[in-house]
Amino acid sequence: MGAGLPADDRARAIIDLVRGQGYQTIEALAAQFGKTTQTIRRDVNLLCDRGLLRRKHGGVELPPEDENLAYPARQVLNIEAKRRIAELVARNVPDNATLFFGIGTTPEQCALALSDHPGLRVMTNNLNVAMALTRNPSCEITIAGGRLRNLDRDVVAAEARDFFSRFSVDIGIYGVGAVAEDGTLLDFGLDEVEMRRSLAQHCRQRFLVLDHSKFGRDATVRGGHITEATAVFTDRPVPPAIAGQLKEAGIRLVVWSDDATHTASSNGRG
Structure with a gap:
């Protein structure tokens, strides 16, 4: 073979x-x-x-599953799934929106999918997102200052933690390292968790974007719960226990459908 x-x-x-x-x-x-x-x-x-x-x-x-992959590896891992998620997100972001973008490869794909949306205003600590959006001539981009993680091309050190608190935006788009069986959000470092939680506190809608591999994966730092999102975007049906939690909490679940033009969505708020 x-x-x-x-x-x-x-x-x-x-x-x-x-x-x-x-x-x-x-x-x-x-x-x-x-x-x-x-x-x-x-x-x-x-x-x-x-x-x-x-x-x-x-x-x-x-x-090992409890170690995060290097960023270049994550960029190509499950890339088609991430592009599908990004397409779903792009359909749900209106023109002229104000946006937060968090770190990670799925938010980066979402930025690429939004490169033709006019009038966006974006605040981010993710330089990959910023560079992706520079191809959008009408997009205004503000980036966090502080110590750069060279390989990841993001800023999560303490001096950047108050960055998102300076703004109030329509939508925050963020990923996560892993989701535990009980819906707890997990990441690989305290700085990552602090930045994600700060982002989520200062936007009117919270779009959590993650592919199927994040459910049940191991990571070391707890921070938040999946039901704290406004909407969850993913490429495959989520575990039944997670789906039940989202439905009970009234969280919108948007799942890619292979018929390409439709999505499965729970009847939650959104």
Whole structure:
């Protein structure tokens, strides 16, 4: 299986194989894909450098779930799901809106999807979002000052924590590291949680954007609950317990539908 696959397709297939079956040796991957060990080693070295896999004893495995992936790895992970979520969000943001954007790759995709919305005013601590929106000539962008996390290209240090409190906007768009089974929001650092909670406190609507992989994932820092959002945007149906919590709290749940032009939405506030 896999002989003759283009390199990009082979890389995705390697990730899927490791995700499904766990640790794989270089020799086993070479036999699986009909390639030399040198070719497979180049493939997995690139995947490891991007944070998608981790080297281990002559082979590769997935990175630990309680460690966040490097930003370049997260940018390509579940990318189609994130683009679908972004399309849903873009449909729900009116022209001339004022917006907060938080950190993460899904908010970045939302910014890209809003690049043709006229008259937006945006405040963000995410430089990837800011750069994505510079292609929108009518968008006014204000960014947080402070110490930059170089690889993530965001500002979450203490000196930036009062940034969002200076404004009051229509909609805040933010992601999260993980969602526990009880609906608790989880992140990988205290600074990330503090910035997200500050953002949520100073906007009239709160759009939580997250793909299906975030449900049940491990992260270390607790901060907030999924029912504190105004609307939750995702690419697949959420776990039944989460869906029940959102329905009981009257939170709008917007889920991508594969018929491309429709979304499934709960009857909540919005």
